[in-house]
């Protein structure tokens with residue numbers, strides 16, 4: 001048995017420790033917000049937080065995730081009200097949406113570590129998250145907007 | 157009885173001290189041979205060939221991005237060194253690179269220490285001539301504060317250095333075995349740690 005803590009909930013999973021975390025999240029636990037794109041750490045669609053870092057769950061084995069704190073897009077905020085989610089919504093960032101949970105999970109690490117990122121910081125954090133619909137300009141704008149909201153929120 | 161105990165305690169202490177002295181001496185000594193600049197430089201030229209091979213050089217780039225592949229192209233995804241050498245924000249090395257190689261062609265290689273040298277100690281190999289690299293490797297201000305013994309240990313035993321000889325599917329190996337490489341490092345230093353002339357290529 002492997003114990004995974006996903007979005008604060010414990011799950012005892014009977015699976016091979018070499019299984020990619022992504023499979024357990026989607027197929028066993030049933031949280032399908034996290035997507036499978038390439039399975040080779042090349043696209044970022046499968047990004048989740050492992051102890052706060054934006055790991056690619058398609059190449060992260062269960063043995064690494066066992067007993068650690070995992071957060072998926074479903075757990076990014078309680079009511080879909082993370083500043084990034086609000087900004088994404090306001091600016092209609094997604095087109096097909098497939099890459100977007102990965103984009104949000106990566107952007108969340110950026111905003112946590114750098115509350116006021118420049119365009120260069122955004123490039124440095126986000127270049128590994130591929131969007132086949134090419135929503136990059138809106139992603140950039142929404143990250144700036146979310147940063148502004150976050151700073152505004154911190155003032156209140 | 158008590159005397160016996162005291163004596164055996166004393167013996168134990170003396171034994172322990174002399175053992176630790178021996179360990180100490182072992183830790184700080186490396187083979188020294190008569191100085192021989194020609195032989196030393198010859199050994200370094202083999203070391204240089206290994207260090208400039210893709211498996212070593214790709215993580216000792218001149219810029220702030222790691223290199224990839226046998227052609228040492230810049231790592232895709234715009235990944236950067238970061239202050240600690242382990243990347244930035246959502247692009248930290250260990251987000252993709254696991255503690256071990258991921259099986260399959262073009263899958264991320266891995267090691268628990270995967271990363272570049274840190275921002276304040278870049279230890280660049282790319283573009284260095286043999287002379288420049290030899291002098292850099294010997295300079296504690298540029299080699300991570302290593303003594304010659306620590307330099308030998310790093311090359312011969314470090315686990316991340318050792319990855320180069322177990323690089324995972326589809327990656328070529330350095331031009332000689334690790335044991336042969338370590339032997340050349342030792343020989344280079346034993347014979348006087350000479351740097352090649354500025355003309356050596």
Ligand code: FES
Nearest residue numbers: 037038039044058
């Ligand atoms: S599915 Fe994991 S990076 Fe593409």
Ligand code: FES
Nearest residue numbers: 097099131132133
């Ligand atoms: S919105 Fe379609 S892949 Fe990014």
